[in-house]
Amino acid sequence: MESGLSLSEVSQRVHWSAAKTSMLQNGLVPITDADVMALALAYRIDDVRRQPVFWGAQRARDPRTFDVVTGGTVPCVNWTYSEVEAEASYVRVVALDVLPPLVWTPEYSAAVRYGQIDAASERGHRSYDDLHRAQMLSQLDQDPTLRVDLVLGEAVLRRPVGGALVMADQLFQLAVFAQLPGVTVYLVPDSVGVVAGMTSFTLLSFRETQFDDVAHLDCPHGDMWLERETERRPYLELFGRLMSTTLADDETAERLHSAAQDLKDTAR
Structure with missing residues (x-):
């Protein structure tokens, strides 16, 4: 201590x-x-x-x-996202604009941070260090003690964060991440169109029965934690709706590799 x-x-x-x-x-x-x-x-x-x-x-x-x-006015979560994620046993991520920090390459991370608005950077609420990332990845490997379901919008694959080559390398890294025993990556195709309430968020669950799930949103003014059941429910329902639209695993892997190769060819 x-x-x-x-x-x-x-x-x-x-x-x-x-x-x-x-x-x-x-x-x-x-x-x-x-x-x-x-x-x-x-x-x-x-x-x-x-x-x-x-x-x-x-x-x-x-x-x-x-x-x-x-009246839900007393916040109980006052940790950083990394601290809460380190205690989780099941993480459900919906990423419709940018990939989650857990999968970032150093170059992709630098590009995201460069694009942050000053208020977000000053608060440091998006801090996610390499040591924590390594610890989380180790929990997803071998005999996983953590489970991650990552739902991606197809448009994320084509957004060249940091340039085409950086994004291509990031997508190849994402394909490696998807092979970890504790990970499943799902892809929502563009053909689905707009699902009401679509937004990026994370749901975290814990082994201890006395701890409820929490929802996390990353906002320009700082992290937003939703702890009340009535606040979390819309995100659980949205996660379920998005899951019902995702592609099969083999097609997801194919589109992921195809997007990476297309970006790499563009960079050349």
Whole structure:
């Protein structure tokens, strides 16, 4: 821990056993809001970092009642996207404008960041470092501990972010990504036309039953997290509608390679 305190030292400060502290820190037992406050004071955590965890502990006990009482005005997710994704067991991504950071090559990443508006860059809410990417990819390989369903709009394949050669290399990298055991890539063809409410978003699910799914949207003013069931439902429904329009796996792979080769030929 960054505080330098041992389990026994923390337990002495909060007046309970080291075993309880260990189980709380490893998510083996539910944590109450009172426990959160006690640990936060013991570790000298400031208000900015403490409040989201405090409200999250309250909400975890009865999410529906919490949402009704607070009117959905109390945000419980205050982590970066990378921090939340690292805890997820199932990630559903809909990418209709730009590929998700998990699959970016360095050149594609540089091109996306160059095109960001200043407000987004200053907030840093799109930060997604190489170490985190490597950790996520390792969870999708061999015996995967993570599952990713990536739904792409066909137009994304033809948008030459960073130029034709950069995009061609990115699509070849995407084809490699699609072969990982924990990954499935789906393609929504242009022929589908417009599906009502189409937008890019991510749904994240977790192994722990006390944690509800969350929806994430990347906006110019910063990350937007949707935690209430009524807020998440339209995105779940949209994901289902888009999935019903996707191509078969072999056709998706064929169009992916074809788009990459066309871009490479253009670059030549």
